[in-house]
Amino acid sequence: MSLALLYGLAGIALVAMGLYAALAARHVLRRLLGLNVLGSGVFMMLVALASRTTGIATRPDPVPHAMVLTGIVVAVSATALGLALLRRMHAHDGSPRLPEDRDAGSP
Amino acid sequence: MPEWMTPALWIAAAAVLGTIALGLVRVERGPSNGDRMLAAQLLGTGAVAVLLLLARATDAPALLDVALVLALLACVAGAVFVRRIGVQPPERDEGRGPTRATEDGS
Amino acid sequence: MAAEVQVFDAVLVVLLLWLGWRALASADLFKAVVQFIVFGLLLSLAWVRLGAPDVALAEAAIGAGLAGALLLDTLARLGRSGAADEARPLGLTPARTGIALAALGLAALLVASALALPERWPGLAEPALQQLRASGVSNPVTATLLNYRAWDTLLEVGVLMLAVLGVWILEAEPALPRPAPDPMLGLLLRVLLPLTVIVAGYLLWVGAHAPGGAFQGAALLAAGGVLWHLARPLSLGPSPVVRAVVVLGFAVFLAVGVATAVLGGGLLTFPPEHAGAIILVIEAAAMLSIALIMVALFVGRERAPSDAGIPDSAADASAVPGAPNPGAAP
Amino acid sequence: MSGDDVRGALSLLLIAAGMLFFLAGSVGVLRLPDLLSRLHALTKADNLGLGLVVLGLMLQADDAFEVLRLLLVWLLVLFASSVACYLVARSALRAHGDAPTAAPEGPDEDTRDGR
């Protein structure tokens, strides 16, 4: 079990968790957390992939590292916008859920 | 440095990770949100310690910069928590323990 | 970089997966957010173990700084009614089994494809390292970000700008009652802010030859800005000055691109002898812009209590939590 | 036992001591009954635990710049952690009204809460 495979498999597990939460959760904050965990999983697969070159080149492949850095920036921007929209929706509609997820039980 | 130092440092790093696991139990159980926040504070210090040990174990001085960043930001989450939410007595009722806005004059 | 698996890695992976799940499934959203913040901390340790200190720096600066602050602030503004969620938020209901099966199926396929990867995987490490001399910097990740794939990074700064434009477009939010100025936060700010600025400048400078760079520096500065806003509230609406700084990084990057296209060899083609200096100029401008954008994302736009803006139709003032009652005896 | 070995042993001794305080801090946070006493335990892990680890690593540092950074990291954590703990403690005081009456919840009582 090499380092890359261990963290690669961990990344895959995070992708599964994140995907499930992003689709199954009803509270929008939880869906945003799910998308972030899904993103972290994909990024972990990328960086684990990059670490496979240590045997050949003197250091891991820098291209996936640059991709992950760009991905982290995009993720934090989208999450910030999502949270602002969530606050707006909650202030206007009175519920932290999308209209189709709101039922009589919870707000 | 003697050759037995590196494995020793790895064991130390794993040990600190173990204390982080203990801290996570408090985050999971902590009845009030204040408990969870202080546990997060402890885990931040643990992460800094792990980074310093790894910097020496893998001979990567760059990790000191990561530890420096974490040290600088150790108080941001706590400050936001205190300023925006504040400690609330733990919920007595069953089931959900939602964050409760501090009632004025409590 | 010790490439073989240590006991440390096994413990770290277990903690990461357990925390990842709890951050999503904890009924109490505050607990979920705190677990997500700690997840970010451990994730930066994972990047360190995988030999990606640049990514670890960014994850640490974002996770411990802006992401945590944004989530906690949103929770506070959602108030009691907004932060409440069902007892088993991700419990397996008939409707969700389909999603669960899809996620597990995807995971199985991904595992199969990961196992099928060839033992020898060169990636683009060699070409990136060979061209390093002509890239103007000696840190291959910074070379990739600011030279080989500079076009990605330019658009990425555009993404950040769009996020803050989106926040500005939304109406001002109902203002939180202004807590009394806190002497302790003032002390925190006076000590940490200068240090944050120095370390951010250091990260910007060191990024050329060691892990660091504009984005990591900006995330650090942004955290300083968050502390500033907490101690002495800022207002970062679309005023001319704020807009100028927000657009600065993107404009400088684009201007350099156009200049190299018109004068030099082509779009974003840096002459090797000046590449280092050009990259530093771009990174400095980008750092300032990204830092201010991130602080503006946290500050958002609050309607001053006296502002006679368009009243919200759902004026559920009760939902807006009072911050700790001001003026209580310390 | 060459000079290096002595320095190595001393360094490891300090790091091990640091571990003990980390452990003490974590167990304290886990076992102590209420928020304020847990805060007390937390600070032990910060200043002494990390302090000893930093001291131990300083013995192994390659150059003065590394020693400086190690020291800076420790001082920063010390400062930030104490301020954060103060803020949380004050907020807890406000939430509990006046004197911090020890909340009647022992560690076992927590199991009810652990889902």
Place this chain on the structure above:
Amino acid sequence: MTGSAALVTVLVVPLAGAVAALLAGRRGAVAAGLLTSALGVAAAFVLAGAVLAGGMQRVAVGGWAVPLGIELRADGLAAAMLLMTAVIGAGIAVYAWRYFGAAGHHDPHDLAAGPPGPAGKAAPASTQWLFWPVWLLAWGALNALYLSGDLFNLYVTLELLGLAAVALVALAGAGAAAAALRYLLLTLLGSMLYILGVELLYAAHQTMDLLQLRERLQPGLSVWLAAALMTTGLLVKTAIFPLHFWLPPAHGSAPAPVSAALSALVVKAGFYLLARLWLDLFGALPGAGVVPALLGALGACAVLWGGVQALRQTRLKAMIAYSTVAQLGYLMIALLLASGAGGAAAGAAGGAMHAGRDPGLPPTGGFVGKFALVEAAVRAGAWWAVAVVLAGSLLAAAFLFHALSRAFADAPADKTSAEVPAAPQLAALALALVAVALAAAGEPLRRLLTVGAAT
């Protein structure tokens, strides 16, 4: 002006316009927007000319060769899409100029284009002018997307486009926050699936350049999984039939120029990428024919379902949103036929159909598109496609005349129809004329599309 210079100009103009608009503030943003539109249209025409004359234009950004660097390529299809985006964009800019008002203090009720969504109150006038920098960044993202030859770069352009679209939808005020949030969540999920596919392809072949990937592509689990993930991700973003539910509310509540921008341009970008992937990249895989067939079937359902839903709508904008869903169905059918009977015919159909929302009656470009589509379907022997297209056209004609009849009928007493200022009418008329012009100009467009067509 050489081809590559035109390519760089097309890329830089909208982005520079966005910077100018943001710096200019409320007063100058409109001028910056209109000027940029003019320059952008000119640049797009020059680039189209260069592509027609000199074939595919290529620019290696930063001078770095693929796979380390990013290569921007303008082939026939890309040039046509850029041209179409620029022209429609200019129309939207003129329309928005009046809709958001020159000085930015726009009265949401002064235009008869239906109230801006259920909220009834748009975002406060103080931030309406932000439409211009956001729209110009969206246009810049579209241009960057059509020209990019690198899979990860396409991910960044998709994100830029997605966030811009969300910000545009949010312009309609707090009431649109839910629609914008639903769109954001789905487009982020789509992007994550897409980049997971890119990761698998990079793992398999160590490159992210489309042309290089096509040479190295060998069928295998990773490649098929990547194809499935990227296609699903793009289907979510393009609102193709089963995954379209976010489109009507997002468009329905958006201000008029925004919903025009969304349906005419933003959603098509996802479709363009699907076409690019399945025509250029994955099409080469053995047995890859099954996926376009599936997409074609989805397209057929979209045509019929969209048409029926459009008929049932009462509000004009909701009708337009569902007609967009239907129109995307035509494009999916075109994609299927393109993968079968040669890219050019269906490409022409796709390009022509973009231009207008018209049901394809004889005088308009839409008709040329539909005729080419039917012709391609007949040649490919796909009779079901012929039936679907004809049925779709009937439905489209029905709901359009349904709307037109309401316009000619005398307005009911309580509803006062506000007088529409000249400019938006002119913009709408101009776009309709463009659709008609396309009928005449079909031939050069068809030749343009054949330049650099992969098959």
